[in-house]
Amino acid sequence: MNILNFVIKKIYLITLSFFLSFGFISSSYAIDITIWDLSGRNGQDEFYDNLNKEYKKINPDVNIILQTFENEAYKTQIQVALNGNDGPDVFFNWFGEDSARLARAGLALDITPYANVEGGYGNYISEGLSNTTAVNGKIYGVPNTSVSKYFHYDPAFFEANSLEVPKTFDDLLNLCKDIRAIDSSIVPWPLGNSERWKLNHVITMLNQRVVGEENTAADYNLSASEDELFTNPAYVEAWQKVVDLQDAGCFQDAPNATHPDLTRSMFASQISPMIYCGTWCGGIFNGEGFSDFSYFRFPEVVGGAGAATVGFLVPSGMMVSAKTPHPEIAAHVASFMVSDDMALQAAELMGFMPSNPTKIGEMSNPTHWFNFYVNDIADKTGHVNVLDVLLEANVSNAYLDMGTEILNRTKTPQEAMDFIRQVALEAKAAM
Amino acid sequence: MNKNNTQTNIFSLSNDKVSATILLVPALIFCTIFIFIPAIGTIVGSFYSYSLTSMNNWKWVGFGNYVQATQDEYFWVALKNNFIIVFASIVLQVGVGTILAAILDRGIKYGRVIFRTIIFTPMVISSVAVSLIWLIIYDPNVGILNAIFKSIGLSTPSKGWLGDPNISIWMIMITAAWQNTGFMMVLILAGLQGVSKEVYDAAEIDGATGVKAFWYITLPMIRNVLIVAILITTIGAFKVFEFIFVFTQGGPSNATQVLGTYIYLQAFNLLHMGYANALSVILLLIALFLGWLQLKSSRKA
Incomplete structure (x- = not known):
């Protein structure tokens, strides 16, 4: 009986202390807004410190808490967290199929009502940009930046070896051969495909250049008829271009075993003279000590159906969890992140291409790459979203897998497209 | 005397049982929460088609997943x-x-x-x-x-x-x-x-x-x-x-x-x-x- 008494006493004490601590917490008025974002961005900590300080000026009872995650892990963790009860209030996402799926599943909050309230995102960003997050006419996100991709190259190397920036895809092949002819140990274009997405970005552009965005649209959203789905022979041609790049000696020997970070370092340390890298890369190269680089667009494919003035663009930004206990404040915080001053800070500290460009002219000493990215994105006649964000999950995975197979030469371009078509047919049937 | 002894033994036996049960309860609660319920949930879920982002939309497929x-x-x-x-x-x-x-x-x-x-x-x-x-x-x-x-x-x-x-x-x-x-x-x-x-x-x-x-x-x-x-x-x-x-x-x-x-x-x-x-x-x-x-x-x- 002594044991029983002891256990009962312990349970009583634990219960009492739980309710006392709960009462203590609920007597406080502070509201915590947790934001989940990707890790590894230059200037990120400073930006969020400033965001917290600035937001406290208009709402002193709100604490903004940042939690960051590594890129690949984040894609899974955010889905798990949104289904649980301990997820973030505001979270980062790429706008495309990934964000639309969360919206359709009711895990992301419809923030349309918060657009035009005082301090709402509608005061800061264009309707067109907001609509990139729309599902069935409702807005589910606040884009705060967009990422694009360019070839970055070492102009000193090009000049010293009388090399020219390629204008066409054939020029690019010849450039790789010329660089190998100078020194066969130089890797002209290091490709780190160990996580599979690097080549996916290349095939995204090759599909646009060769197949053309008008011809890909119905295949990408699986609305093409079963007889036509992914049957355009230009898709095979696009994969063949990857084989051509490999045959021209553009990549190093083992792209599927090379991490993307390493290839960035190969360029930043001037071991390799060019790399196809995102708008987040300029700051990374600079951080690794190389800032005298220049850039060019993905070259035109002569005879292809897509225009060379169309570029790669993935809008990204913040969504609000449907489970947040503070929807109004969470939407307000997401909106505040794109307010004039915070957008300027995001550009200055993190190198964002801001969705709100109101104060972009006030940037102190913008970097040359920042100026190039901003102006070039504005100059483009159209944009394509990247396949691993845009496509249905199974088709996206098939494209990622086939990239690995093509580089390993374990599948031919035709076999790769046959496989992708089969997966697409199954995905369409399951819709 | 014998009767008294028997009563004492029965009492102490039941007392031991109560103590043993009480001591087992925390472990049983944790096992139930972290092992048995997830395991049963997994078995039940294996007969349905659903995704992480459509938790409210389960479709019965029977042994379809096992056949797949x-x-x-x-x-x-x-x-x-x-x-x-x-x-x-x-x-x-x-x-x-x-x-x-x-x-x-x-x-x-x-x-x-x-x-x-x-x-x-x-x-x-x-x-x-x-x-x-x-x-x-x-x-x-x-x-x-x-x-x-x-x-x-x-x-x-x-x-x-x-x-x-x-x-x-x-x-x-x-x-x-x-x-x-x-x-x-x-x-x-x-x-x-x-x-x-x-x-x-x-x-x-x-x-x-x-x-x-x-x-x-x-x-x-x-x-x-x-x-x-x-x-x-x-x-x-x-x-x-x-x-x-x-x-x-x-x-x-x-x-x-x-x-x-x-x-x-x-x-x-x-x-x-x-x-x-x-x-x-x-x-x-x-x-x-x-x-x-x-x-x-x-x-x-």
């Missing part, structure tokens, strides 16, 4: 890889661990503690950290393994140690062996140290020394320890996840896919939660069978 598994090429690849890992782990971890334990037990006179500590040390490092370190070693551009091979005039795989579907699984096995062999060595060493010296003395009189003594005396005497070591390794090989996930995420081209990573891929990347549940049930059945074997052999031991 039998027709899924990559499920069989994953299962085959699990068996390869079992075989390789037994050879590399238990086999090498036994040899190292025998050397430490009777083969060397000095420095046993130092060698044992060095060999055991990788075991205390997290598998993820070990994988990240070996990822650098295997890197085809800056890795030390390539440099060593090239320095002695050997060629290296053109697709990389982890990029070549024919060898990547074996490279992961080497790393797993590097980390876990020390544990097997310590386990078997404990068994070896339980073998009486008198047995060896008697064997020596009969002319059995060295390898002969190891083969005819040591191995039979530690048979039960070896069985437990093999079962621990086998179960670990079926549960393997971290090494594969960090090294290759199941690639290249699903060549290193194992059940653990394939379940993860189906659940979280391809959003087939019901199918992932069915695969988990299959893995659970395999683990239960192996666990039953382990219990049976432990009792014999």
